[in-house]
Amino acid sequence: GLRPRWTAEAPSFPGGAAGPAGPRGRASRSPGSGTGRLGQVAGAQGQPGPSQQESALKVLGTDGLFLFSSLDTDQDTYISPEEFKPIAEKLTGTRDAWHLCPIGSTPVTTYEDEELPPDPSEETLTIEARFQPLLPETMTKSKDGFLGVSRLALAGLRNWTTAASPSAVFAARHFRPFLPPRGQELGQPWWIIPSELSVFTGYLSNNRFYPPPPKGKEVIIHRLLSMFHPRPFVKTRFAPQGAVACLTAISDSYYTVMFRIHAEFQLSEPPDFPFWFSPGQFTGHIVLSKDATHIRDFRLFVPNHRSLNVDMEWLYGASETSSMEVDIGYLPQMELEAVGPSVPSVILDEDGNTIDSRLPSGEPLQFVFEEIKWQQELSWEEAAQRLEVTMYPFKKVNYLPFTEAFDRAKAENKLVHSILLWGALDDQSCSGRTLRETVLESPPILAFLNESFISTWSLVRELEDLQNQQKNPSHQQLAGLHLEKYSFPVEMMICLPNGTVVHHINANYFLDITSMKPEDVENKVFSFSSTFEDPSTATYMQFLREGLRRGAPLLQP
Numbered sequence: 001g002l003r004p005r006w007t008a009e010a011p012s013f014p015g016g017a018a019g020p021a022g023p024r025g026r027a028s029r030s031p032g033s034g035t036g037r038l039g040q041v042a043g044a045q046g047q048p049g050p051s052q053q054e055s056a057l058k059v060l061g062t063d064g065l066f067l068f069s070s071l072d073t074d075q076d077t078y079i080s081p082e083e084f085k086p087i088a089e090k091l092t093g094t095r096d097a098w099h100l101c102p103i104g105s106t107p108v109t110t111y112e113d114e115e116l117p118p119d120p121s122e123e124t125l126t127i128e129a130r131f132q133p134l135l136p137e138t139m140t141k142s143k144d145g146f147l148g149v150s151r152l153a154l155a156g157l158r159n160w161t162t163a164a165s166p167s168a169v170f171a172a173r174h175f176r177p178f179l180p181p182r183g184q185e186l187g188q189p190w191w192i193i194p195s196e197l198s199v200f201t202g203y204l205s206n207n208r209f210y211p212p213p214p215k216g217k218e219v220i221i222h223r224l225l226s227m228f229h230p231r232p233f234v235k236t237r238f239a240p241q242g243a244v245a246c247l248t249a250i251s252d253s254y255y256t257v258m259f260r261i262h263a264e265f266q267l268s269e270p271p272d273f274p275f276w277f278s279p280g281q282f283t284g285h286i287v288l289s290k291d292a293t294h295i296r297d298f299r300l301f302v303p304n305h306r307s308l309n310v311d312m313e314w315l316y317g318a319s320e321t322s323s324m325e326v327d328i329g330y331l332p333q334m335e336l337e338a339v340g341p342s343v344p345s346v347i348l349d350e351d352g353n354t355i356d357s358r359l360p361s362g363e364p365l366q367f368v369f370e371e372i373k374w375q376q377e378l379s380w381e382e383a384a385q386r387l388e389v390t391m392y393p394f395k396k397v398n399y400l401p402f403t404e405a406f407d408r409a410k411a412e413n414k415l416v417h418s419i420l421l422w423g424a425l426d427d428q429s430c431s432g433r434t435l436r437e438t439v440l441e442s443p444p445i446l447a448f449l450n451e452s453f454i455s456t457w458s459l460v461r462e463l464e465d466l467q468n469q470q471k472n473p474s475h476q477q478l479a480g481l482h483l484e485k486y487s488f489p490v491e492m493m494i495c496l497p498n499g500t501v502v503h504h505i506n507a508n509y510f511l512d513i514t515s516m517k518p519e520d521v522e523n524k525v526f527s528f529s530s531t532f533e534d535p536s537t538a539t540y541m542q543f544l545r546e547g548l549r550r551g552a553p554l555l556q557p
Contacts, residue, residue, distance in 0.1 A: 052077050069207055082213075123172040123342035125295045129163035129227040130335045134277075134310055138330035140422075149325065153314050156267030156275045165227040170220075172342045176292040177217035178257050180247050186376045187383065189246045189390040192217050192259065197239035204237040206276065206315060206324065209269055217243075221261060224300060224336055225282075231266040236278065238433060240391045248285070248383045250376045254296065258285045258380065260387045261300075262428050268314075275314040279334060280306070280427030283384070287372070295342040296372065301335040307461045308422070311429040328423050341369055392426055394440035397449045399425070402463070403475050405456035409497040415551045416497065417453035417544065420482055421490040421507075425457040435490060435507055439540040448544055453494075460486065494547025496554055503547035514539050 056077060057065050069075070071083050134157065136142055141149055151158075181190055197203065211233045214222035218234045221243060225232035235241045241262055249256035264278040284300035302309060310331045316323045389395045400408060402418075409416045423429040425436055439445050449455055460483070467479040478499040485493060490507035514536045 071210075073208070073212065121344060121346050123294055124345050125170050125172055125175075125298065125342040126167060126339045127170060127224070127227070127298065127336050128167050128339055129165060130333055130337070131163040131228060132331070132333040133161045134329045134331045136329070138308065139312075139327045141327050152272060153275065153316065153325070155272065157277065157312070160229060160267060160277075163228050164230055167339075168223075168227055170223070172288070172293055172295050174220050174223070175286060175288055175295055175298070177220050178245065178259065178286050178288060179290070179292055180245070180255060180257065184247055186247050186250055187378045187386060189244050189386050191242060191390075192245050193221070193234065193242035193261075195239055195241040195262075195391075196235070197241055201239075203239075204235070206237065206274055206313070208233075209266055209274060211266070221263065225263055225265075227336060228334060229265045229267070229277075231269075233264050233266060236262050236264050236428060237276070238428065239437060244387050244390045246378075246383045246387050248378045248380065249287075249374045251372050251374050254287060254289055254372050254374075256285060256287045256374075256377075258383045258387065259283065259300075260384075260391060262391070264428070273315040276312065278311040278313070278428050279331065280309045280311075280424055280429040282334075283387075284336075295338065296369065297341070298338040299336065301333075302331055303427075304330075304332055306424055307459060307465070309424070309427075309429055311423060328429055341367070343367055388426055392436060392441070394436045394446070395426060396446050397440075397455050399455045399457050402456050402458045402466070403478065405454050406478055406495075406497055406499060409454040409495075412454065413497070413555050414452065414454050415502075415548060415555070416493075416495040417449055417455045417547075418482065418493045418495055419455075419457040419490065420460060420463065420486050420493065421457065422460050422488075424459065434511070435492075438534075439536045442534065442537040442540075444537060445540055445544070448541065452548060453544070458482070492543065494544070494551055496551055497556075500554075502551040502554065503543070505543050510539065510543075 053065075056068065060068055068079070071079055073083055074080075136158075139146075141147075146154070177192055184190060209231070211222070211231055214234055222232060222234050225234070243259060243261040245257050245259040247255055248258045261282040263282060264276055267275040267277050279302040282300055282302055284298070286298045287296040288294065289296075308328045308330055310329050312327050312329065314325050316325060385395075399405075405416055405418070408414075419425060419435075463479040463482055467476050467483060469476065481495070481499040481501060482493065485491060485501045485504045487506045491504055492507065492510070493501050493504040495501050
């Protein structure tokens with residue numbers, strides 16, 4: 001989509017069959033093409049020089065160099081023992097220290113956040129994984145029977161039908177990273193794992209198979225996600241990375257913490273080419289004691305209320321610049337949930353003697369847990385909105401659901417600023433990354449949108465469904481008017497409250513304009529303004545003002 005520039009021919013949405021470079025605005029894209037005008041080339045920093053590349057290519061061949069580069073994570077043309085470790089474990093059948101242990105045992109680790117020695121009296125938490133695989137028929141490529149897509153390319157996706165670990169046991173202390181910083185207030189977000197990327201830093205390489213060893217607070221998230229698949233990447237290739245959290249309830253002894261995590265999975269291993277599986281987000285909550293010795297509740301899941309919630313990208317070649325296919329689909333269920341509160345591993349009586357965990361009848365002992373009396377609470381909806389704004393500053397503008405936005409526009413006699421695209425604008429399945437990371441979070445644009453427009457964004461598929469529903473003709477008409485103006489990948493529109501589109505611009509055309517010199521822009525509707533240093537902001541402001549100029553006289557007096 002819009003992250004980065006679409007640069008190759010394709011017969012269908014999104015990321016059609018890989019083909020030669022063609023007109024901009026098409027569906028396939030090169031994986032290292034950055035973020036459009038502002039981004040750097042993915043993986044460009046630290047690359048070996050041309051002579052080293054040529055020498056390595058001569059010795060290894062194209063496929064060999066591709067495999068070598070995928071292991072050479074620091075790009076110094078030297079495979080260290082740590083870099084070779086994934087291959088060694090693949091060949092010997094051993095598993096990494098950060099992977100989950102067998103069911104019924106406590107995960108072990110050598111990482112820096114696990115300083116305390118194992119305590120036999122500490123509490124443990126059993127977590128179960130529930131997983132329903134992605135529905136292939138929801139992928140756009142299913143419409144033409146996956147024409148041009150090799151079965152080998154999708155093998156990792158098709159073979160992923162169950163959770164890697166249906167159940168696992170954790171020590172309560174492993175969840176300490178979810179504790180808030182000292183003095184954290186109710187509803188005030190904080191970063192568990194900070195995002196290290198932005199539109200200015202560029203994206204991480206697509207040419208990787210194995211996650212880097214997790215460190216510090218990454219360890220528990222890596223372990224949890226490893227219950228789904230053995231190769232989770234805690235830090236995504238695209239911004240915003242990381243994990244953010246928010247206190248939603250406080251008592252004398254407990255916290256409820258809501259969290260949002262952006263992570264992705266690599267479904268392929270050598271000699272296949274990389275296949276990236278990126279859920280829109282992981283969200284959930286944990287109820288834990290203030291010293292993290294007891295966990296009352298835990299749940300993590302991928303939201304499934306939208307018609308599409310996973311982005312997929314796969315390489316079709318043995319180099320960083322090979323063609324990449326892109327598609328999006330629907331994952332019915334990816335969820336982790338505690339089977340109950342954490343309980344002591346060993347039960348002691350008043351004298352410190354071990355008690356049998358089972359009654360003479362063979363039944364397990366039943367624990368009675370105190371009722372938690374919350375002194376401060378925040379709604380799930382409010383907390384989710386605050387986490388969303390922390391991840392995506394463009395959400396400082398309130399983007400209403402599609403039909404609700406037009407109802408509000410009628411009530412307030414305002415124009416509607418609408419964005420129509422294939423993937424959700426506010427999660428990692430998005431096809432509008434460049435848009436949201438640049439102009440939509442620009443302070444002048446935020447202020448103008450809040451002052452003069454009602455904003456909404458919509459999925460193409462959801463408007464198609466709305467158009468096909470017979471029960472509400474007015475909603476059918478609104479959807480139809482939008483779809484008439486839509487062009488792949490993202491269309492921005494200014495509309496009257498009755499749905500009439502008075503002005504619109506395609507995202508790729510927008511990127512074309514902002515990459516040109518001002519004197520080369522023929523259409524003066526999108527001329528640059530000296531008021532803004534950033535041409536993208538200036539151009540989007542011109543788009544909004546032109547829409548307001550055209551639409552305002554048509555509003556009801």
